[in-house]
Amino acid sequence: MRQKLWKYVGNIVLALGVIVTAFPFIVMLSVSLQSMNEIYSGELILIPRTWQFKNYHDAMTNGNWARYILNSIYVTGTATVVSLFVNAMTGYVFARIRFPFRKALFILVLVGMMVPPQVTLVPLFVLVKNFPLAGGNNILGSGGTGFVDTYFGLMLPFLAGSFGVFMCRQFYVMFPKELDEAAKIDGCSRFRAFISIFLPLSKAVLASLAVLKFIGAWNEYTWPLVMTNTGSGRVTTVQLALTSFRNEGEIFWNQLMAATIVTTSVVFVVFLTMQKYFVAGILAGSIKE
Amino acid sequence: MVRNMKKTISLILAFLMLIALFTGCSTEPEKKEETKTESTATTDTAASDVTLKFIRIGNDAAEGDYWKGLIDSFNKANDGITVEYDEAAIGEAMETKLNTAFAAGLGQDIIGHGIMSVAARVEAGHYMDISSYFNKWEGKEDIMPSVLANGTYNGKTYGLAYSTTPFVFAYRTDLFEKAGLDPNTPPTTWDELKEYAIKLTEKDGEKITVAGFAFPMTSGNFVEFDIFAFGNGSLYYDDEGNPTIDTPEKAEAFEFLQSFLPDVNLPYNSNEVNPFLNGNAAMTLINNVALTPMLNNEEYKGKVAIATPPTNGTDADFCGCNMLFIGGNCKNPDEAFSFIETALTKKEVLNRAKVLAIPVTRSSQVDAFIELDPMNEVRARCVEIGIGMPRTTWAASFQKIRNEMVQQVLYSKAGAAEALASAQSQLEAEIAG
Known part of the structure; x- marks a missing residue:
């Protein structure tokens, strides 16, 4: 009872x-x-x-929304996939390979987590703008616009990421030493061992990280704001476009909410489609057979 | 051998990255030096291709389309000059975008921005003094003095207005008739305002159902109070540029508002809609743009009228303003000003009034503006008597302190004299650092 x-x-x-x-x-x-x-x-x-229902039509015709959504999917998808690989590989190196200054370098990575993004915004922008031989720049990085207003420039800050490296490193550090030794006996190089043994065992951490990375990149506002030319709309992302439903005296809430529903639906569809992989990935690390 | 090669490659790569890093960090000062020398020597660049980056505050599609159209025709008409359009949402977005671009030495060439930006960005070197261009401009004598004042700082001209957003006194003609008031004679003085507001207020017992006069409780920028201060002859600062918060005129404005607001008002905060817009108030002071949806609403067709704000002797109003500035790093100011001239021709000023319902900024266009809509007579007058936010480096502090003060006096029932004195000393302390 x-x-x-x-x-x-x-x-x-x-x-x-x-x-x-x-x-x-x-x-x-x-x-x-x-x-x-x-x-x-x-x-x-x-x-x-x-x-x-016309609010949806009005919202989607207020700018090139097909382009904004595709831009966001492209930037977020690519940044998520590439960053997972980069984070996993870097985490693996910090966890499994002994090399000089390893600890010092890892502390540097951790420092990256402690610095707020507002502080790094301008230096990052300067680096992306002055990237040598990109966007009309010379070898010294001047003369052009670098990766400003490009897809690559939008993705760049998301490709690494201290938190992902830290998470992967903590995950790989738990594996037994014997796994490396077995791989070495079988003639695997470090890279082969990572790709063939460690990476397939990383579904749990990568699934969690993928969710965080995807949401982070999809919702990012400030970096695309400073990086893109919203006037041309060439690489404008949805978060920037959502700010266009207001003028000096009024916010068009109905259209803004309609556009938000549409953009949220994209994320919703992605998660519904990928849900079983995420759950399987997360469970993979928790069940011992 | 292989190890040595790896080392060498690593060193070269590290060296290249360091160079890139230092080049990136040193770009801005280099550009500033260039600006100093090139601002006076632009004839060479005029002959070659010039690209001007233009950014404006606001990213609504209607105004965006207008600017894209103008830029397109300007680019076609001016061989060798290409204006590239960009925009940023009102508020932090614009500031972040400008600050990052200027910090990276990629500052825009033409900037469309508001009054509050003037002092801070002039001091930061982000806006160029365009007095020499302005003095030769054909529209010099035609631009309304009240509008021109917004772009000046320390006696120099930095920005020229392309759009104004005056506050208007809006009232419901049907509710006037219902209360036995003549809808053609709105209140023009404070006494009339109070009398009308009391007559127009509808109550259900003690509860106000229709406000005689709607006044905000909190606001992003409490300019409604400023309108009363202006109407009583008090300004933001004196001739020397010192803040004048604590004045007898402002104390009188507070006393006047305190004397009737509690009995006639449905106060609203910054997250709520002005009750006038949802039919629950008979009179209010409102941004001209914010009133547009109500004027276009069939339900209120013919029931809403506008007038200049009631005053206590001084004809004055609040009027926001966006202006075109030339970026402090602009290498081609001649071409940049040529674009500004194009945007501010009589034809374009009137075109903006037609397409975007923006009040005209040139006196010669007022008659044509009124022909478009009889209500434009009031809008034009509001611009003519309009005063913008202070063009001082302490404008942001003033805004914060003023907002707190108004709330304290009108809603926390603090004494007006104490609140004014406290706000004045607080602002002076902040200015003194």
């Missing part, structure tokens, strides 16, 4: 949690289908009086 009661209480708490979590999304969906008059009425309206 008591067990049943606790079960009910648990379910109620969980249901409340679901409502609290889902409520902002429900409001967002509702506002995306309301007229501006309803929004201005000052009441909380969850079911629109007249369903304004």
